[in-house]
Amino acid sequence: xxxxxxxxxxxxxxxxxxxxxxxxxxxxxxxxxxxxxxxxxxxxxxxxxxxxxxxxxxxxxxxxxxxxxxxxxxxxxxxxxxxxxxxxxxxxxxxxxxxxxxxxxxxxxxxxxxxxxxxxxxxxxxxxxxxxxxxxxxxxxxxxxxxxxxxxxxxxxxxxxxxxxxxxxxxxxxxxxxxxxxxxxxxxxxxxxxxxxxxxxxxxxxxxxxxxxxxxxxxxxxxxxxxxxxxxxxxxxxxxxxxxxxxxxxxxxxxxxxxxxxxxxxxxxxxxxxxxxxxxxxxxxxxxxxxxxxxxxxxxxxxxxxxxxxxxxxxxxxxxxxxxxxxxxxxxxxxxxxxxxxxxxxxxxxxxxxxx
Numbered sequence: 001x002x003x004x005x006x007x008x009x010x011x012x013x014x015x016x017x018x019x020x021x022x023x024x025x026x027x028x029x030x031x032x033x034x035x036x037x038x039x040x041x042x043x044x045x046x047x048x049x050x051x052x053x054x055x056x057x058x059x060x061x062x063x064x065x066x067x068x069x070x071x072x073x074x075x076x077x078x079x080x081x082x083x084x085x086x087x088x089x090x091x092x093x094x095x096x097x098x099x100x101x102x103x104x105x106x107x108x109x110x111x112x113x114x115x116x117x118x119x120x121x122x123x124x125x126x127x128x129x130x131x132x133x134x135x136x137x138x139x140x141x142x143x144x145x146x147x148x149x150x151x152x153x154x155x156x157x158x159x160x161x162x163x164x165x166x167x168x169x170x171x172x173x174x175x176x177x178x179x180x181x182x183x184x185x186x187x188x189x190x191x192x193x194x195x196x197x198x199x200x201x202x203x204x205x206x207x208x209x210x211x212x213x214x215x216x217x218x219x220x221x222x223x224x225x226x227x228x229x230x231x232x233x234x235x236x237x238x239x240x241x242x243x244x245x246x247x248x249x250x251x252x253x254x255x256x257x258x259x260x261x262x263x264x265x266x267x268x269x270x271x272x273x274x275x276x277x278x279x280x281x282x283x284x285x286x287x288x289x290x291x292x293x294x295x296x297x298x299x300x301x302x303x304x305x306x307x308x309x310x311x312x313x314x315x316x317x318x319x320x321x322x323x324x325x326x327x328x329x330x331x332x333x334x335x336x337x338x339x340x341x342x343x344x345x346x347x348x349x350x351x352x353x354x355x356x
Contacts, residue, residue, distance in 0.1 A: 020045070031055075031166045032078070035067035035133075038159065042137070043069040046148065050114060050138040052076055053159070056084070056093055056131055063093050063134065072140065075113050087111030089134050092122040096131050098153060102143040114138055121145040123152045127160040135159065193268040195245055196252035204267035204275050208327045211265075211279050215321060222321040223286030225276040226334040227255065227293060230313045230346040232272035234306035247302060247312060248272060254296045258289070275331075283320045283352060290316040290349040298347065313347035320352055 020041050035053045043051045052068040065080040085094045091109050092099050099122040104110045110117070117138050125133035135156050137145055145152075191203030199207065208224070215222040229235070229251060236244040248268075255266055255274060269275040276293075278286050294314055302312035317338030321330050333352070341350035 031163065032066050034162065034166075035159070036069075038155070039067040039069045042152075042155070043071075048137050048144075049140065050074060050076075050136075052136045053125075053133055054089055054093070054136065055133045055163075057081070063089060066133070070114075072114050074115075082111075088120050088122050089136050092124050092134050092136075093131050096124045096126055096129075098123045098149060100145065100149045102146065114140060116140045118142045119144045121148060121152055123149070123156045125156045125160045125163065127164045132160060132163045193252075196249050196268050198252050198256065198274075199265060199267035201267070201270055204265070204269060204277070205327065207265045207267070208277055208330070211277050212321060212325060212327060212330070215279060216323065220280050221282050223278040223281040223283065223289075224319050224321065224330050224334045225278065225286060225290050225293070226269065226317045226331070226338045227274040227276070227314050228316075228338055228342065229272040230315055230342070231304065231307045235304055235312065238306045250300070250302060251297055251312070251314070254300055255293055258293050258296050264289070275334075283318070286318050286320065287349060287351045290318050290351070294347065294349055309347065315341040315346050316349045317341055318349060318351035 039051045039053055042048060049072050050068075050070045052070075053066050054063040055066050057064050060081075061084050062081045063084060065076055065078055068074075068076050068078060068080075070076065082090060084090050086109075088099050088101065088104075088107065088110060099107075099120065101107050101110075101120045101122075104112070104117050104120050107120075110120070117140060119139045119142055121137045123135045124131045125135060135152055137148075137152065139145070191199055191206065193200040211222055214220075229248070232244065232247075235247060252266070252268065252274065255276070259266055259276065263279050264281075265277040267275050267277075276289070278289060281289065294316055297312065297314045300312070304310060304312045307313070315338060317334045317336065317340065319330055319334035319337055337350040337352065341348045344350065
């Protein structure tokens, strides 16, 4: 083969390599797997003994290996770190210059990780004047990379664009995650009662609709409990609205203590009314829960100067969902039972009758 034919052959191989890198870049923008494929391609195409790519960790003042292919024993592995400025790779990262070393024995800053490195080619990956990474090839042969500098610099330019695109994609994904989190937080805030910290009417309506659909699909029972503070208007009139607000906050906390670590959803339905959605609860279990809620409030003995009992109590209506029930229908039945409890003397529970 003549020298001209050899040169043309090298040029064709180099062009093929550039095209191969371009195809790799189109596969995905997961940085480490992509860099590994590029490093593998360089090693395979040119029979290089050692090829690696290190990204710059400016925050820690280090470079870190992201991809490596070696036919020789080496201490370099993915995750290997070293200070910027140390060795040829570190010097390339700091200066942004290509180092094409045909005899590594003459280079003062050489760090031999192969146990006999004789030549090294280091090319910075630069975008807008910032060194993002370094492509590094090493060999135990002298002048092993003669004539390959332009190729590796071209590949480095491609990698720079790839890394920048990957960084932009990561920034976009992080921004989207932040936005989603903010939207979820906002949605949560719009469904939370400001006074008590539990779900508000909007949150209740959404959860009840979802619970009814889930119950219809699974065939599991669903109970609804409506809780009303007895003589609450009289409490406000005698002690004032700030005291009334404090009382509602205390009651919400007491109800929450009873249903904590359960699937029950507690919400402020409006005014002095609370609602509890109990998926999977039978009428017996829901009635038992209502009794525990009533006793919890009564045991707290919050003074109520306008109540015949002398302290704050609650009345509760318990209804069980029927197949095909809408939210309003279930609420209406529970509300009817709530007022049955009030007519019966307050501080009590009224529930639907079990069919025989």
